[in-house]
């Protein structure tokens with residue numbers, strides 16, 4: 001199938017996908033920072049640090065997603081109301097157990113992987129190769145974060 005000319009404009013569906021990804025990433029950032037603040041238990045130092053490492057990674061991602069939206073010619077949503085409307089990830093109202101935070105965050109990262117897989121088909125045109133690469137990088141980062149949370153929970157992996 002012939003690809004469109006490289007001057008193709010990003011479709012609204014791609015920008016919508018980025019806006020939804022921004023909302024889910026922001027919600028996961030807030031959940032992760034809440035975990036960093038409120039986690040308790042014998043593994044506090046390790047978990048406090050793990051959550052910090054993960055929310056710092058998300059901070060950079062949030063800025064990247066928003067600035068890609070601006071590059072595409074769209075405004076980046078920047079209010080809690082809009083994020084709550086768009087996000088599938090919902091930060092918990094109350095403090096969770098250490099295990100609860102790990103489980104909740106693993107699910108959040110997996111939900112973002114799903115979200116990215118839904119957005120990627122809208123970025124297949126050659127004109128959007130940088131957006132496509134960015135989405136694939138974000139997908140890898142969320143898979144890695146989910147793995148670290150799974151491993152911290154002691155969940156077993158598959159044997160070859």
Ligand SMILES: [Fe+2]
Nearest residue numbers: 036037048052
């Ligand atoms: Fe801190």
